[in-house]
Amino acid sequence: MTESSHRAPLSDVQLRVRALESLLTEKGVVNRETLDGIVDHYENKVGPHIGAAIVARAWMDPEFKARLLEDASTTLADQGYTGIEGSHMVVVENTDAVHNLTVCTLCSCYPWPVLGLPPNWYKSTPYRAKAVRDPRGLLREFGLELPEETAVRVWDSNAEIRYLVLPKRPEGTENMSEAELQEIVTRDSMVGTGQATLEQ
Amino acid sequence: MQTPDLESLDGIPLDEEGPVFREPWQAQAFALVLKLHEQGHFTWTEWAERLNRAISAARAGGDPDLGNTYYHHWLAALEGIVADKRLVTAEALMRRRDEVQEEHGRLHGHNH
Numbered sequence: 156m157t158e159s160s161h162r163a164p165l166s167d168v169q170l171r172v173r174a175l176e177s178l179l180t181e182k183g184v185v186n187r188e189t190l191d192g193i194v195d196h197y198e199n200k201v202g203p204h205i206g207a208a209i210v211a212r213a214w215m216d217p218e219f220k221a222r223l224l225e226d227a228s229t230t231l232a233d234q235g236y237t238g239i240e241g242s243h244m245v246v247v248e249n250t251d252a253v254h255n256l257t258v259c260t261l262c263s264c265y266p267w268p269v270l271g272l273p274p275n276w277y278k279s280t281p282y283r284a285k286a287v288r289d290p291r292g293l294l295r296e297f298g299l300e301l302p303e304e305t306a307v308r309v310w311d312s313n314a315e316i317r318y319l320v321l322p323k324r325p326e327g328t329e330n331m332s333e334a335e336l337q338e339i340v341t342r343d344s345m346v347g348t349g350q351a352t353l354e355q
Numbered sequence: 356m357q358t359p360d361l362e363s364l365d366g367i368p369l370d371e372e373g374p375v376f377r378e379p380w381q382a383q384a385f386a387l388v389l390k391l392h393e394q395g396h397f398t399w400t401e402w403a404e405r406l407n408r409a410i411s412a413a414r415a416g417g418d419p420d421l422g423n424t425y426y427h428h429w430l431a432a433l434e435g436i437v438a439d440k441r442l443v444t445a446e447a448l449m450r451r452r453d454e455v456q457e458e459h460g461r462l463h464g465h466n467h
Contacts, residue, residue, distance in 0.1 A: 164456075164459070164460070165455070165456060165459050166380075168380050168426075168427065168430055169380045170452045170455055170456055171430060171434065171448070171452060172380040172383045172384050172387075172430060173380075173383075173452075173455045174448050174451035174452040174454075174455050175384075175387060175433065175434070175437065175443065175448065176383060176387060177451055177455065178443045178447060178448065178451050179387065179391075179437075179442065179443065182442070182443075184390075184391070184394065184396075184442065185387060185390050185391070189390060190383065190386040190387065190390060191386075193385075193386040193389050193390060194376070194382040194383075194385070194386050197375055197382075197385070198374075198375045198376065198382070242399065261403055261404075261406075261407045262403050262406040262407045262410060263406070263425065264403060271375065272375050274371055274372075274373075274422075275367070275368070275371060275373075275421070275422030275423055275425065276364065276367045276368070276369055276371070276422055277422070278422045278425045279364070279367055279420055279421045279422035280410075280414060280419070280420035280421070281363060281364050281367060281420075281421065282364060282367070282422075285363075285364065293364070296363075296364050296369065297369055313403065314398075314399045314400040314402070314403035314404075315399075315400065348369075
């Protein structure tokens, strides 16, 4: 992230944000330090590595996995992962019979505490529309061709509930350690637009 | 009326791992919303609805909404919700915007 040249005039959006921040700071509602802290958290601390650690643990530890599927919010809160916006978390498991796909048709709700902020495509209208209308076609655009017998289930996130997909553990990973397993869990596999695979 | 093609993700990079925020103003707008919410000025449901309205308004105005204008929607929703909640009026915002612009011009030699 680079601040554009100070010699250039400020763009419309830059002016609008600065005006907002300046007025809200004057009112004592916000201050620069806490805003910087929030940005730092989302730029540097949260991201898909957190979700990957949770998935790898669930693959290794059946008892943890059962708790996660039963009550993800509490189980994740016990691990220190709570949403700043206080939403409920639900983990859905991929199996041979079901492939889960997550979307937010309202705006861009996403499991921030475990995946960080969403990629641009997740926030786009084409993704949000197609996930509902033609999920199989959408998955094909992501290079994912599912067998006929696998049903696709779409989960629409909202301000109160965020979904995280627990991908299928690939075959051939029986001897891998939890740390090694984390490496094969991709962001897309936890959104449902991909799968965890050994060839990456 | 021509309906936009919602059936294709053509032209949207699907493999991006880019920066969380592409420009500093996006990070600032993001953080302002989280802070205001944390302080109880609005619920997250209210925010999501506001953001949804900003997205719909942008699309009605011709934005294909491919994800790259997301923080423009975010900022428009933020301006709307602070006005709704009487934190900052639209007039005060316009005035301060002009002041910021003048100040920037004065400091960096862009008087007009």
